[in-house]
Amino acid sequence: MTAIETKHLTKRFNEEVVAVDRLDLRVTEGEVFGFLGPNGAGKSTVINVLLDFVRPTEGDVTVLGYDPTTDAEQIRRRTGVLPEGASLYARLTGREHIGWVARANDATVDVDSLLSRVGLSSDEAGRAVGDYSKGMRRRLALAMALVGDPELLILDEPSAGLDPTGMQEFREIIRAEAGDGRTVFFSSHILGEVEAVCDRIGILNDGCLVATGTPDALRSNLDLGGTISIDVAYVPDALALNAIDGVEDVTIDESTITATITDSTKKIEVISELDEHTRILDITSAETSLERLFNTYTSSSREDAPAVDNEIGAAEVGVKR
Numbered sequence: 232m233t234a235i236e237t238k239h240l241t242k243r244f245n246e247e248v249v250a251v252d253r254l255d256l257r258v259t260e261g262e263v264f265g266f267l268g269p270n271g272a273g274k275s276t277v278i279n280v281l282l283d284f285v286r287p288t289e290g291d292v293t294v295l296g297y298d299p300t301t302d303a304e305q306i307r308r309r310t311g312v313l314p315e316g317a318s319l320y321a322r323l324t325g326r327e328h329i330g331w332v333a334r335a336n337d338a339t340v341d342v343d344s345l346l347s348r349v350g351l352s353s354d355e356a357g358r359a360v361g362d363y364s365k366g367m368r369r370r371l372a373l374a375m376a377l378v379g380d381p382e383l384l385i386l387d388e389p390s391a392g393l394d395p396t397g398m399q400e401f402r403e404i405i406r407a408e409a410g411d412g413r414t415v416f417f418s419s420h421i422l423g424e425v426e427a428v429c430d431r432i433g434i435l436n437d438g439c440l441v442a443t444g445t446p447d448a449l450r451s452n453l454d455l456g457g458t459i460s461i462d463v464a465y466v467p468d469a470l471a472l473n474a475i476d477g478v479e480d481v482t483i484d485e486s487t488i489t490a491t492i493t494d495s496t497k498k499i500e501v502i503s504e505l506d507e508h509t510r511i512l513d514i515t516s517a518e519t520s521l522e523r524l525f526n527t528y529t530s531s532s533r534e535d536a537p538a539v540d541n542e543i544g545a546a547e548v549g550v551k552r
């Protein structure tokens with residue numbers, strides 16, 4: 232079943248600002264969907280529309296089968312939200328925060344067990360939030376979003392401001408909470424975060440969805456290739472690697488030859504060419520990072536964004552379910 236669907240969703244704030252432009256998006260129930268885009272791409276606006284904090288200018292939206300403009304209450308009851316700048320009260324303890332959210336939502340909750348799911352010990356739960364680290368605050372805010380056991384979790388930039396260890400811990404918690412069929416929709420401009428956690432990614436640029444798919448499928452669809460580094464016994468005098476179509480930037484560092492491969496099928500030609508002229512000792516091949524893929528999609532202006540080719544208007548390149 233579909234957890235989130237938008238059809239031709241457009242949000243204009245005024246004549247000049249088109250924050251979301253004819254967005255067609257489908258998130259399946261139970262998947263972890265990463266909504267990725269640079270600052271100002273329109274991610275928060277979409278989230279605000281899903282929760283009826285902002286009304287669309289045009290288009291249709293359903294969340295868990297409900298229309299936010301008429302049934303926002305139903306959606307909010309079934310959805311846990313971690314907003315970008317979730318505010319906490321310095322004098323209240325972690326436990327008191329959870330109790331307060333539970334009362335406001337009329338939910339029963341085992342406070343300590345919920346807090347331990349996000350990595351806050353019973354001892355920490357009793358401390359005032361003013362003493363919490365950034366990571367602890369973020370984890371508490373996530374626990375608040377989990378009160379009531381929501382079907383859908385919407386996380387807006389969940390790891391903002393966390394250090395790499397904090398981000399890693401947060402990723403693990405999100406992955407664990409995504410079990411049991413819960414849908415997770417989270418926005419980020421940090422590619423590594425999305426790549427590590429999500430089943431599927433949608434890349435938003437200038438209010439338009441420019442690609443959707445699994446991280447692997449997005450990478451292979453663009454065939455951005457990667458690099459190959461080959462350790463050789465000696466570097467041959469004449470090397471014709473640059474002459475191979477799809478091979479660029481050949482560099483030699485002592486006995487290591489490295490080349491950028493823009494067409495991944497050409498790796499084997501590079502190896503054969505070297506094998507003919509020297510003795511190969513070792514081969515290291517690295518695929519293109521999703522970083523490059525992200526840059527490829529988001530560095531383009533709306534006019535020259537990569538072609539889109541499916542019924543929802545973005546390059547859907549495979550769904551892992």
Ligand SMILES: Nc1ncnc2c1ncn2[C@@H]1O[C@H](COP(=O)(O)OP(=O)(O)OP(=O)(O)O)[C@@H](O)[C@H]1O
Pocket residue numbers: 244245248249250268269270271272273274275276277420
């Ligand atoms: N209330 C508003 N009034 C006018 N313009 C707005 C409003 N809210 C957002 N915008 C504009 O809409 C565009 C999209 O903003 P949005 O906050 O949705 O992007 P974002 O992808 O969430 O960015 P970030 O990662 O920086 O939070 C931006 O140009 C922003 O300035």
